[in-house]
Amino acid sequence: MSASFPTDAAAQVAQLWPELWLAAGIPAVLVADMLLPTAKKVATAWLGIGACLAAAIAACSGAPGSIEGMITVDAMTPFVRCLIASLTALLLVLGTGQRALADRGAHTVCVLGVALGSSIAAVSANLLPLWLGLEMVSLGSYGLAAWKGGDRRAAEAGMKFVLFGGLASACTLFGMSHVYGLTGHLDFVGIGAAFANMPVVALAALGLVAVGVAYKLTIVPFHFYAPDVYEGAPALSVAVVGLAPKVGALVALARGVQLAVPRTLAGPEVLGTALAAAAGASLLLAAFTALAQRDAKRILAFSGIGHAGTAVLALACLPAEGALRAALLQVLSYSVATLGALACLAVVEQDRGSCRLEALRGLGRERPWLAALLCVFLFSLAGVPPLAGFFGKWVVLQQALGFGFGGARSAVGVAALLLVLSTALSAWAYLLVVRAVVLQPAAEPARPSERVAMPVVVVLAICGAAVLAIGFWLDRCVALLA
Amino acid sequence: MSALIVAPEVLAQATPYGAWASVAVVFLLALAVVGGALFVVRMVTRVFDRIRSPEERLSTYECGEEPVGTAWFRFNNRFTTVALAFLVFDVELALLWPILPRCLAWLGEGRGGQVFVEIAVFAGTLALGLAWVAHQGGFAWDRAVVDEPPAGDAGAGNRVASNRVTGNPGPGNPGDGRG
Numbered sequence: 001m002s003a004s005f006p007t008d009a010a011a012q013v014a015q016l017w018p019e020l021w022l023a024a025g026i027p028a029v030l031v032a033d034m035l036l037p038t039a040k041k042v043a044t045a046w047l048g049i050g051a052c053l054a055a056a057i058a059a060c061s062g063a064p065g066s067i068e069g070m071i072t073v074d075a076m077t078p079f080v081r082c083l084i085a086s087l088t089a090l091l092l093v094l095g096t097g098q099r100a101l102a103d104r105g106a107h108t109v110c111v112l113g114v115a116l117g118s119s120i121a122a123v124s125a126n127l128l129p130l131w132l133g134l135e136m137v138s139l140g141s142y143g144l145a146a147w148k149g150g151d152r153r154a155a156e157a158g159m160k161f162v163l164f165g166g167l168a169s170a171c172t173l174f175g176m177s178h179v180y181g182l183t184g185h186l187d188f189v190g191i192g193a194a195f196a197n198m199p200v201v202a203l204a205a206l207g208l209v210a211v212g213v214a215y216k217l218t219i220v221p222f223h224f225y226a227p228d229v230y231e232g233a234p235a236l237s238v239a240v241v242g243l244a245p246k247v248g249a250l251v252a253l254a255r256g257v258q259l260a261v262p263r264t265l266a267g268p269e270v271l272g273t274a275l276a277a278a279a280g281a282s283l284l285l286a287a288f289t290a291l292a293q294r295d296a297k298r299i300l301a302f303s304g305i306g307h308a309g310t311a312v313l314a315l316a317c318l319p320a321e322g323a324l325r326a327a328l329l330q331v332l333s334y335s336v337a338t339l340g341a342l343a344c345l346a347v348v349e350q351d352r353g354s355c356r357l358e359a360l361r362g363l364g365r366e367r368p369w370l371a372a373l374l375c376v377f378l379f380s381l382a383g384v385p386p387l388a389g390f391f392g393k394w395v396v397l398q399q400a401l402g403f404g405f406g407g408a409r410s411a412v413g414v415a416a417l418l419l420v421l422s423t424a425l426s427a428w429a430y431l432l433v434v435r436a437v438v439l440q441p442a443a444e445p446a447r448p449s450e451r452v453a454m455p456v457v458v459v460l461a462i463c464g465a466a467v468l469a470i471g472f473w474l475d476r477c478v479a480l481l482a
Numbered sequence: 483m484s485a486l487i488v489a490p491e492v493l494a495q496a497t498p499y500g501a502w503a504s505v506a507v508v509f510l511l512a513l514a515v516v517g518g519a520l521f522v523v524r525m526v527t528r529v530f531d532r533i534r535s536p537e538e539r540l541s542t543y544e545c546g547e548e549p550v551g552t553a554w555f556r557f558n559n560r561f562t563t564v565a566l567a568f569l570v571f572d573v574e575l576a577l578l579w580p581i582l583p584r585c586l587a588w589l590g591e592g593r594g595g596q597v598f599v600e601i602a603v604f605a606g607t608l609a610l611g612l613a614w615v616a617h618q619g620g621f622a623w624d625r626a627v628v629d630e631p632p633a634g635d636a637g638a639g640n641r642v643a644s645n646r647v648t649g650n651p652g653p654g655n656p657g658d659g660r661g
Contacts, residue, residue, distance in 0.1 A: 027607060030614045106618075 012067045017058035018081045019123070022088075022116040025051025026109050033105025041104040045096045048108040052089035052115065056082050069187040072125035072255070076324060080122045080251050083328075084244045087335055088115035090459050091240055094343055097453035098236060098350065102149055111240050113140035118248030121216075125259065126187045127176045127209065130252055134172065134212050137245045138165050144237040145229050157232025161241075164225040168215035175208025188259035196262040203265055210256070216249035217308045218242075218301075220281040227293075230301035235346035235355065238297060242304050242342075243335045250311050250331055254324050257315060268319045269409055275316035276400075276415035282309025283415070287422035290429035296345055296355040296436075299429050300338060303381050306426055307334040307392075310419060314396045316412050317403035326395040333392030333470050337380035340463030344374040347452055357432060362442020366449050371437045373460050378434055380467045382427040388470035393423060563620035567612060574608050 013020070028051070029044045036043055059081035066072045091111055095101055117136025124130040142165065146158025180186055182202055183194035195202055215222040230238050261271060286306030293299045307330070314327035345355050347370060352359045364371040380389035400416035403409060452460075542549045578601070585597045615621065 027610050030610055034614060034617045105614075 011065075015062060015065050015067060015073050016071065018055040018062065018085060019116060019119050021051050021055040021058055022085070022112055022119060025112050026116070029105055029108045029112065033109075036105075042096050044105040044108045045092045048112050049089050049092045051112060052085045052092065055115075055119070056085035056089065059085060066125065069189065070126045070129055071123045073123060076251070076328065077123055079328060080247060081119055083332060083335065084115055084118050084122065084247055087244050087247075087339065088112070088240075090339060090462060091236065091243075093455045094239070094346065094459045095236055095455075097455035097459075098346065099453070100350070101236070102147070107144070107147065110140040110143050113137075114144070114240055115244050118244040121245075121248035122251040124252060125189070125255060127179065127191075128186055130256075131172065131176060131212075133248060133252070134216060135169065137216060137248065138169065141165070141241045141245065144240050145233040147237050148234050151232075153232035154234065155232075157229045160225050160232075161229045165215065168212050168222060171208050172212030175205050175211065178205035179209060188256060191260045192262045195260070196264045198265070200265050203261065206256070206260060210253065213249045213253045213256070214278070216245045217253065217312070218246075218282075218305045219278050219308055219312060220285050220305065223282065223285070223305045226305060227289075227298045227301040230297045230304075231295050231355075235297065235342045235349050238300070239339055239342040239346075242301075243339060246304070246308060246311075247331055247335070250308075250315070250327060251324075253312070254315050254318065254327065257318055271318070272316045272403070272409055273411040275312055275318075276411040279309040279313035279316060280411075280415040280418045282306060282312070283418050283422040287425035287429075290426050291432075293429065293432075294357050296348075296357065296360060296433050297342075299433060300341060300345075300381075302429070303426065304334075304338070306422060307331075307338075307381075309422075310334075310393060310396050313412070313415050313419060314399055316415065317399050320399065320403050323399055323403075326399040329470075330392040330396050333380070333388035333467075336463050336466040336470070337377045337387075337389055340460060340467065341374060341377035341381065343456055343459050343463065344370050344377065347456060351449060357436040358443065360433065360436040361440040363436075364438045365442065367452070370452060370460075373464055374437060375434050376464060376467060378430040382430040383423045384427075386468070386471045388467045391471055391474045393419065563615060567615055567620065570608065570611070574605070578604070 025048055029047050032044045032047055033041065059078050062073050062078050062081070064073050064075060064077075088111060092108060095104070095107060095111070101107060114137050117133045117138075117140065119133070120129050120136065121133030124133055142158055142162045145161045146154045148154035176186075179191055182198065182205060183191050185191045185194055191206075195206075211222060215225075218226045226242075229241065233241065257271060257275070266274075282305050286302040286309065290299050290302035290306070293302065311327045311330050311334075314323050314330060317323040317326075347367070348360060348363060349355055351366075363374070376387065380387035383390045383393045397416055397419055400412050400419070403412055405413045542553075581601060585601075588594075588597050
């Protein structure tokens, strides 16, 4: 059989190693889940972690290329795949620290499925793999959002996620069928070429396709599921649902904008204005609404909306050199800080059953180290200078201010000013959490708390180190992306 | 009858919607055939009807099983797993069809092994999933269901308590099955 397998096909398959490793992890985990006794199910998570690490290593050594216009591996892809795989590995490590996690095997499969879907979406240069990736992310996410069996809030979160997600998927598919009907192409390049001779209205079809991507990115006006889902779902699931899929969707959006939208219909100015409008709306809405929240996970949900807006603002400068790099650096700094914050909140959730601000009170007394780390992660998200979050916002701001002044581009400049304003506003929301954790005493006397599980400590240490390191070695990080 | 069926090329020349006219013709033909058949059956039963009890004739099964109550009730959602597994394999069958034309060409090129491996990987992955669902007790007829928290349990304090109870994988957890 190997003789009949063409060599170019083998080379093409070699470009898919990271995805293949993730995909191979899923059946391996299922088999292990069937064979292992209940007490040893944790091993399935380690199997998943192995698959993620293999994918991350394979991603680093990937050479640029493409497979039949379906999959494109470009200069940014190694970083993106590596980020998705490492985030997923960290999440699975975090999961091993949760004793009460039900159905470990199935949980690992869902997490791997989300990672695989994100990775496929990130490398897709065609509507079919994009759709496949987005749906794979969706199916895993729906299950994970409702993971806490018997909990009504979690069930509500899962249900809302399914309903809104189904609507977004339907919009995307509807748009894809329009795009194919209009152009006869499914690959981004072909679509771009075919659209070049069409009236501007035809771009509405691409707009419909973008709904599904915007939904995964939680961009206004497709954000409204996020706070409810974040509040109801367990903190670990929130981290799975909210990090890797955003990376994948962001890269897919960047590639679609670059390849499928012809310059003749929508030049950098028009496209920049549209993206800047979405980004500005997300930033403002997130900043103002976060102020009214009384649940730490809801605040993180609005933080996610705002940070997605920031990343999209970077994409608004797209033909400019370094726009995508700025967006990716922003997503990197957001991901590590959010993962750390959610890891802290997962511990709190296990202890106290809730992440409402009342429940967080007195955490500084009870678990000083955890509280300190939570504050560091929140300060990073707020954009306090020596930490990663500041530099994430800073590179985007630099990009947008460099691009967005004068004439038709001024929308990007306005959105950049909104970024500054929303950063100042949303800092208050993070400080609400910090106040509850540090300043306010617990309502009831401190209970003797169990030690934080070792895997959680490891994840917190890695995230904390990353939050500090990105700030101190920013130039190295930017060089790494180049 | 055959005079009704007009060649599509002829229709296409006649009007710009000619190609669709053939669809309309087929639709009318279908109506005529099915309607005609129903009419004939109706006539035959009217002439030869010897059954005198309409209750018997309107019952779900005319012989054998006595139905208990109506079929229009809310099914227990423990059957969802069975329904989902059925759906997966239903769709899987549809997805196997387009492989066929491609594979015929490959078989002609002497790449039979590759064809076999491709289909085996696809079907094998699904079979593995089926085995896993069965192992988790997804097809067990009588399963325990998670205890719902009591009604009116919306307060934060109550929820904390119920989380603690149901968060642990106890014997009542559906996914826990017999694993």
